[in-house]
Amino acid sequence: MAERLAPRDVIGKALTDLGRRNPKVVCVDADFNVASKITEFQKTFPERFIQVGIAEQNMMGIAAGLATVGFIPFASTISAFTSRRACDQVTTSIALPRLNVKIMGLYPGLFVGKNGASHQSLEDIGIMRSIANMAVVHPSDANEMVQVVDWAAEYQGPVYIRVGRDPAPLMMPKGYKFQLGKAVTLREGRDVGVIAYGDLLEDTLTAVDGLAKKGIEAGVLNMSSLKPVDEEEIVRLAEETGRIITVDNHNIIGGLGSAVAEVLCEKRPTRLRRIGIRDVFGKSGTNDEMKKYFGISADDIARQIEDFVRSKA
Amino acid sequence: MMPGVSEVKRLEDIANRIRVKVVKMIARSGIGHGGGAMSIAELLAVLYFHEMKVNPRDPKMANRDRFVLSKGHGCPALYAAFSEVGFIDESVLPTLHHADGPLQMHPELGLCPGVEMSSGALGQGISAGIGMALGSRLSGVPFRVYVCIGDGESAEGQIWEAAMCAPKYKLDNLVVILDYNKFALTDKVDDVMSLEPLRDKWTAFGWHVIEANGHSIPQLIRAFDEARTIKGRPSFIIMHTVKGRGMKYIEDTAASHSISPTLDQVEAMLTDFCCEIEEVKRTLAGLKEKH
Numbered sequence: 262m263a264e265r266l267a268p269r270d271v272i273g274k275a276l277t278d279l280g281r282r283n284p285k286v287v288c289v290d291a292d293f294n295v296a297s298k299i300t301e302f303q304k305t306f307p308e309r310f311i312q313v314g315i316a317e318q319n320m321m322g323i324a325a326g327l328a329t330v331g332f333i334p335f336a337s338t339i340s341a342f343t344s345r346r347a348c349d350q351v352t353t354s355i356a357l358p359r360l361n362v363k364i365m366g367l368y369p370g371l372f373v374g375k376n377g378a379s380h381q382s383l384e385d386i387g388i389m390r391s392i393a394n395m396a397v398v399h400p401s402d403a404n405e406m407v408q409v410v411d412w413a414a415e416y417q418g419p420v421y422i423r424v425g426r427d428p429a430p431l432m433m434p435k436g437y438k439f440q441l442g443k444a445v446t447l448r449e450g451r452d453v454g455v456i457a458y459g460d461l462l463e464d465t466l467t468a469v470d471g472l473a474k475k476g477i478e479a480g481v482l483n484m485s486s487l488k489p490v491d492e493e494e495i496v497r498l499a500e501e502t503g504r505i506i507t508v509d510n511h512n513i514i515g516g517l518g519s520a521v522a523e524v525l526c527e528k529r530p531t532r533l534r535r536i537g538i539r540d541v542f543g544k545s546g547t548n549d550e551m552k553k554y555f556g557i558s559a560d561d562i563a564r565q566i567e568d569f570v571r572s573k574a
Numbered sequence: 575m576m577p578g579v580s581e582v583k584r585l586e587d588i589a590n591r592i593r594v595k596v597v598k599m600i601a602r603s604g605i606g607h608g609g610g611a612m613s614i615a616e617l618l619a620v621l622y623f624h625e626m627k628v629n630p631r632d633p634k635m636a637n638r639d640r641f642v643l644s645k646g647h648g649c650p651a652l653y654a655a656f657s658e659v660g661f662i663d664e665s666v667l668p669t670l671h672h673a674d675g676p677l678q679m680h681p682e683l684g685l686c687p688g689v690e691m692s693s694g695a696l697g698q699g700i701s702a703g704i705g706m707a708l709g710s711r712l713s714g715v716p717f718r719v720y721v722c723i724g725d726g727e728s729a730e731g732q733i734w735e736a737a738m739c740a741p742k743y744k745l746d747n748l749v750v751i752l753d754y755n756k757f758a759l760t761d762k763v764d765d766v767m768s769l770e771p772l773r774d775k776w777t778a779f780g781w782h783v784i785e786a787n788g789h790s791i792p793q794l795i796r797a798f799d800e801a802r803t804i805k806g807r808p809s810f811i812i813m814h815t816v817k818g819r820g821m822k823y824i825e826d827t828a829a830s831h832s833i834s835p836t837l838d839q840v841e842a843m844l845t846d847f848c849c850e851i852e853e854v855k856r857t858l859a860g861l862k863e864k865h
Binding site for chain 2: 353
């Protein structure tokens with residue numbers, strides 16, 4: 262069995278390695294360092310680790326202040342609270358002055374260890390994507406996660422990074438290097454184009470590989486860069502397949518499905534089906550229970566793809 | 575040390591010039607936050623011309639002291655102070671509120687030299703100040719950080735998150751000044767959301783609390799001198815002020831918050847601020863032409 266790693270299991274080491282190379286990197290935390298596993302950074306650089314307690318608004322402001330002095334703050338907590346709770350602070354104190362703050366949202370989407378609706382962020386991509394100056398990224402595997410941490414430190418400006426909670430295989434091709442605004446093709450196919458990212462990429466690939474045995478050839482793009490999205494690749498895939506499916510661990514309103522719809526409507530009108538959470542709140546449950554409950558499991562994705570390909574309309 | 579008579583007079587004159595410029599800017603725009611600008615004129619004169627280390631030729635000097643106007647709507651006074659310091663040219667002031675100008679209705683970092691943090695959405699300035707004060711310590715570049723908050727603004731929850739946080743980090747290079755003009759946007763602070771007992775609250779949160787009359791230059795200087803002697807914790811200055819100070823027709827009212835003065839009111843205010851008659855005439859003529 263291939264190696265499985267959770268993005269959150271690698272950010273502690275990635276930030277610590279980065280911190281050794283770059284003394285400007287600091288971490289600001291809202292009492293989530295143990296769950297987010299950035300304690301390695303805290304232990305290695307105690308003076309560069311700022312613990313503000315469960316006060317996400319204050320955390321964002323402090324990160325902004327540190328950035329004005331030339332530091333590169335990584336501010337992290339549960340993604341629901343980086344976006345919903347501290348939305349105005351992210352907007353006014355960070356994005357408006359375009360400060361160099363990196364916001365890490367842990368436990369994105371439905372997968373929050375049974376914590377349920379209050380902790381599930383089904384809005385964060387929509388919120389962050391609609392804030393000017395903000396880049397939005399959700400790395401799809403642990404290697405890409407490490408690359409995004411390093412990339413974010415080099416990129417000048419605010420970034421929102423979703424950090425997946427649970428293990429996944431390494432899915433990026435050999436030699437892959439993350440670039441903002443660039444998607445990568447993981448499967449070639451001309452029957453339908455599937456665009457996915459993050460926690461649901463593995464299920465998407467499982468679904469697509471299963472359908473290949475039935476003779477349905479789906480092209481798959483990994484769209485870790487959620488803002489900006491890779492418009493050229495979306496249009497190319499639409500031209501090659503004529504049908505696009507998006508897979509969101511997020512409300513279908515505001516997530517990748519919305520971003521792709523915006524591109525297609527303006528640049529190449531194409532039939533589109535959005536898989537994701539259909540404008541309802543989440544529930545308590547394991548990841549597998551959540552996937553089945555909300556119709557986003559590998560089986561559900563496969564059924565939707567097949568239905569979409571076979572439908573005449 | 576007690577400031578000399580001439581130093582007090584110098585700073586009072588600067589505060590008066592700030593008020594004159596605020597009236598002219600707001601009159602030209604047609605609307606502006608007069609009340610909360612007038613209450614901080616002496617504060618800005620003392621900060622930028624006595625207390626803080628700033629360099630007019632280099633607004634971004636690494637070891638400059640930082641001032642964050644958390645109650646961002648008071649920024650006509652800040653822009654006026656910047657023109658006194660030399661961060662911006664006086665000729666820019668008439669562009670207050672122009673869409674493509676540096677003087678937005680709430681200050682924006684990066685648009686206007688001297689602005690240290692974007693503000694306007696209330697409650698956020700102390701947090702930014704904490705980040706700056708921590709940044710000074712971490713970088714080893716010594717500077718002090720001053721944040722001015724409003725009394726109406728003090729109802730924001732983030733103010734109290736920050737109030738808890740700064741003492742934890744023993745930030746004695748941080749001074750927060752409350753512009754306690756006793757009015758929020760719509761009514762008296764005591765009626766909208768009382769802050770009292772204010773001294774007890776901030777003391778309990780771990781701050782060194784000082785009270786001063788915000789329109790007394792000597793009292794402000796003494797307050798900042800005292801704050802410099804405090805080690806191991808941040809200082810909080812309760813600055814008692816009058817909203818709309820000097821705008822007699824509307825002074826000490828909630829209505830002074832946002833004003834659209836008539837030509838007669840502009841003339842009366844400029845005369846009260848001892849402008850030369852010729853200057854008053856020129857200003858009014860300019861306003862008539864514009865409107």
